Amino acid sequence: DQQVKQNSPSLSVQEGRISILNCDYTNSMFDYFLWYKKYPAEGPTFLISISSIKDKNEDGRFTVFLNKSAKHLSLHIVPSQPGDSAVYFCAARGGYGNKLVFGAGTILRVKS
Amino acid sequence: GAGVSQSPSNKVTEKGKDVELRCDPISGHTALYWYRQSLGQGLEFLIYFQGNSAPDKSGLPSDRFSAERTGGSVSTLTIQRTQQEDSAVYLCASSLSGEKLFFGSGTQLSVL
Numbered sequence: 001d002q003q004v005k006q007n008s009p010s011l012s013v014q015e016g017r018i019s020i021l022n023c024d025y026t027n028s029m030f031d032y033f034l035w036y037k038k039y040p041a042e043g044p045t046f047l048i049s050i051s052s053i054k055d056k057n058e059d060g061r062f063t064v065f066l067n068k069s070a071k072h073l074s075l076h077i078v079p080s081q082p083g084d085s086a087v088y089f090c091a092a093r094g095g096y097g098n099k100l101v102f103g104a105g106t107i108l109r110v111k112s
Numbered sequence: 113g114a115g116v117s118q119s120p121s122n123k124v125t126e127k128g129k130d131v132e133l134r135c136d137p138i139s140g141h142t143a144l145y146w147y148r149q150s151l152g153q154g155l156e157f158l159i160y161f162q163g164n165s166a167p168d169k170s171g172l173p174s175d176r177f178s179a180e181r182t183g184g185s186v187s188t189l190t191i192q193r194t195q196q197e198d199s200a201v202y203l204c205a206s207s208l209s210g211e212k213l214f215f216g217s218g219t220q221l222s223v224l
Contacts, residue, residue, distance in 0.1 A: 006154075034211075034212070036215075042217055043215030043217045049212070091155075098160065098162060099157050099168060099171075102154050102156075104153060104154035
């Protein structure tokens, strides 16, 4: 039962353009959402988060949008840089317990 | 320490052997999580410790898997009678608030 889905396994973007990574969830009890970035041979690192009471959160080049009615969130990276090339995981928390439920990840490649 | 520390970084074992994976969380973090990432898959929740509460073991895949957290700090994940399907990167994370998780670099387990 995949409660958090990242339907695009990979995304390729030209340097300087916008990267949009998408995530869908099914559990309406989720109230907090996060994006993590992972480089090879390293653990995931926190990128940005959003509470369910908001629909947008911005931090520098990174913006997360939340559409609760559609149970959809997205991460926008503008402008994309080659160093952004990594695996991006969407995660959600809420309902029973405090554990984060992760999506399968999207590999982002930013071409220079 | 400055971050979450995991050891060993790599472990190669034979099918049927037991293995122990260690996690040193960030000092003061009350929550500790174990996840694993199999090849090409997302992060799969295994177990979660929060303070002195009973751990959430709902993600452990079988009774061959167990984990302890001694003194509210260091945790050990034990896999008995390892199988080839146990091969994965085992990631430990700790958290102060339960919102942002800080991950270690993981233990790459290979069962031959």
